[in-house]
Amino acid sequence: MAFAEEHHKWLEYHKKRRAGERKDRLERGHRHGEQMFVERVWWPIFGNMDDLHPEYEVADWRGMPYFVDFVWKQGQVKFAIEVKGYGPHVAKTDRTRYRQELNRETYLQIAGYRIVAVPYDELEAAPELIISLLKALLTPCLLKNMAEGCRPFTRIEADILRMASRKNGYLKPVDVVRGLGLNRRTVIKYMNILCEKGKLKPVPVQGSNRVSRYELIHSFMDAEIW
Structure with a gap:
């Protein structure tokens, strides 16, 4: 954004x-x-x-x-x-x-x-x-x-962020389903949480409100956090 x-x-x-x-x-x-x-x-x-x-x-x-x-x-x-x-x-x-x-x-x-x-x-x-x-x-x-235990991301969230980083900053839910072996509903749940945390941004299909993929929002602390 x-x-x-x-x-x-x-x-x-x-x-x-x-x-x-x-x-x-x-x-x-x-x-x-x-x-x-x-x-x-x-x-x-x-x-x-x-x-x-x-x-x-x-x-x-x-x-x-x-x-x-x-x-x-x-x-x-x-x-x-x-x-x-x-x-x-x-x-x-x-x-x-x-x-x-x-x-x-x-x-x-x-x-x-x-x-x-x-x-x-x-x-x-x-x-x-x-x-x-x-x-x-x-x-x-x-x-x-x-x-001190104030880690900002759960293990699954960190795994999703690492996947997005490896895919040049863009990630589809189906990529996570295949890569982590999770069901689609769980993947969408965690990707929405990461959007709320400001680490992912939904990218809608052109001319539609349907979300096709998510963009990674980079931070200078990414290397230490992930």
């Missing part, structure tokens, strides 16, 4: 679960820089926005509400991700705001968040560098969750 469609669905999902200032902040705060981060960095890494929360409300050390650009929660790990432009964060004319921002970041670490600062200029000039750094940062956390 194209990024624009997935991004719209993701935002609508969060808007429907918010009201008042929390909803208004999402509509006002998720702008160009934040959208560019999701499209140029997060989407190429994961292929989905699962567990990524935009304009996430936390309380600062004074108990005042504050909205982080993104919070990503995976198992016991929490990351607070901020897209930072040059001007607002070094302006000498607003020292109070700058000081409060530094205090807030320290407090977020006390509250159990790992802070990730993403330079806005880097998003425009070299998003591949941010991708590389973020992969190096997140991979140990994902592997730790897997080691």
Whole structure:
């Protein structure tokens, strides 16, 4: 599924679960820089926005509400991700705001968040560098969750994903029936589960709603997970 469609669905999902200032902040705060981060960095890494929360409300050390650009929660790990432009964060004319921002970041670490600062200029000039750094940062956390038993796929699901990978990313239910010796109803059940998990995408027959095959959605963690 194209990024624009997935991004719209993701935002609508969060808007429907918010009201008042929390909803208004999402509509006002998720702008160009934040959208560019999701499209140029997060989407190429994961292929989905699962567990990524935009304009996430936390309380600062004074108990005042504050909205982080993104919070990503995976198992016991929490990351607070901020897209930072040059001007607002070094302006000498607003020292109070700058000081409060530094205090807030320290407090977020006390509250159990790992802070990730993403330079806005880097998003425009070299998003591949941010991708590389973020992969190096997140991979140990994902592997730790897997080691603690938080594996994202059952054995059958992993077998189906391996088959899809061997077939250049496209797989028909009949391939799984023959390859794994399962009945068709069971195969369709697991393939639908993998669609819900964002790892497969149904591909309909042209001009019809009938699904003929499924496309594999790749992730940078595929080698470790499968």
